[in-house]
Amino acid sequence: MFIFQNSYRFPIWPYIKLTFCLWLVLPVFNGAAYIYENFVRKYVKVGSYVNPNYPEGQRRVLQMISLDARKSVEKYIEKYGPEAFDRVIKAAEKEAKKH
Known part of the structure; x- marks a missing residue:
C-alpha cells in the first residue's frame, strides 16, 4: 500500500481517485446508490418499527x-x-x- 500513498511513485493514482469520486457523486452514474444497494444495505438495519396496533x-x-x-x-x-x-x-x- 505504500506505493499508493505516494503519488510520485504511481503517477496516475490521483486520477484514479478523482474518477472514483466522480463515479460516486455524479447522479448520471449513480455509484453511491450502487455501493449502498449491493454492499452496505444488508448490514444496516433501518426502520425496525412495526405498528403496535397489529396483532x-x-x-x-x-x-x-x-x-x-x-x-x-x-x-x-x-x-x-x-x-x-x-x-x-x-x-x-x-x-x-x-x-
Whole structure:
C-alpha cells in the first residue's frame, strides 16, 4: 500500500481517485446508490418499527421481512384489512407444510 500513498511513485493514482469520486457523486452514474444497494444495505438495519396496533402474529411476520417488503405488506393491510393479511399468512403456512 505504500506505493499508493505516494503519488510520485504511481503517477496516475490521483486520477484514479478523482474518477472514483466522480463515479460516486455524479447522479448520471449513480455509484453511491450502487455501493449502498449491493454492499452496505444488508448490514444496516433501518426502520425496525412495526405498528403496535397489529396483532402479535402479524408483528412477528413484519419484523422478519425486509423494509421494502414490509412497506408493501403494510399497504396491503391498509387497503384490504388485517383479516385479509391473516388469510394470506395461513395460506402461506399451508403451502409451506406441503413442501
